[in-house]
Amino acid sequence: MQKMAVLLSGSGRTLDNFHERIQDGTLRAEIQVVVSNVADALGLEKARKYGYPAFHAPDNEAINEILARYDIDLIALAGYLKLYIPPDHLRKNVLNIHPSLIPSFCGDGYYGHHVHEAVKARGCKVSGCTVHFANEVYDEGPIVVQKCVSLDDDDTPDDIAAKVFARECEAFPEAINLVDEKGVDYFWNRVKA
């Protein structure tokens, strides 16, 4: 069972999915705390509604001061939109979900709708999502799970976003359960840099 901190910046749909799957017993995690860099993030309201400790913290130092109060195995970046630097003892324990098939359409500036607009502009026939461990730069840590979606020529960026998010809701819980089963080192050792 993963004792999890959740970081978010937005609407908290990823948190919704975690909560639903914890409740139905398919996600082997316990959310200890939810933190956002956005004071009025809808995701914080949702966290409080679910009964989780929920805090605003403007930067990495403030986030890590809050996390230090809890017993955390894993930090989930659930639509968190800033570069996160964890405390040293958790530097290999940060999972992020990105709404494309890394290494395509990722890195600085590629977040949220910007990703799907770029996929549409390139005329891609497939897209998807990637759950990966975070290292010190955006979207370059070891990949844990990827899931694909087929795109139709008349799909809009919103259509693409909806297809991808549906797969995210499968991928992130699957990745957390895999980390619980295999341990973080399996994934950091799987691909030699």
Ligand SMILES: Nc1nc2c(c(=O)[nH]1)N[C@@H](CN(C=O)c1ccc(C(=O)N[C@@H](CCC(=O)O)C(=O)O)cc1)CN2
């Ligand atoms: N150490 C890491 N921190 C974070 C990672 C990561 O891989 N390693 N992933 C991001 C999430 N993300 C992609 O999955 C991502 C989020 C945001 C950006 C970005 O360009 N942000 C803008 C600011 C956006 C805003 O404030 O609205 C920026 O940095 O200028 C790129 C990728 C989470 N953290």
Ligand SMILES: NCC(=O)N[C@@H]1O[C@H](COP(=O)([O-])[O-])[C@@H](O)[C@H]1O
């Ligand atoms: N590059 C990071 C990124 O774009 N993350 C994306 O933000 C959304 C979070 O939505 P939510 O706040 O409603 O959970 C998710 O679609 C996630 O892939």
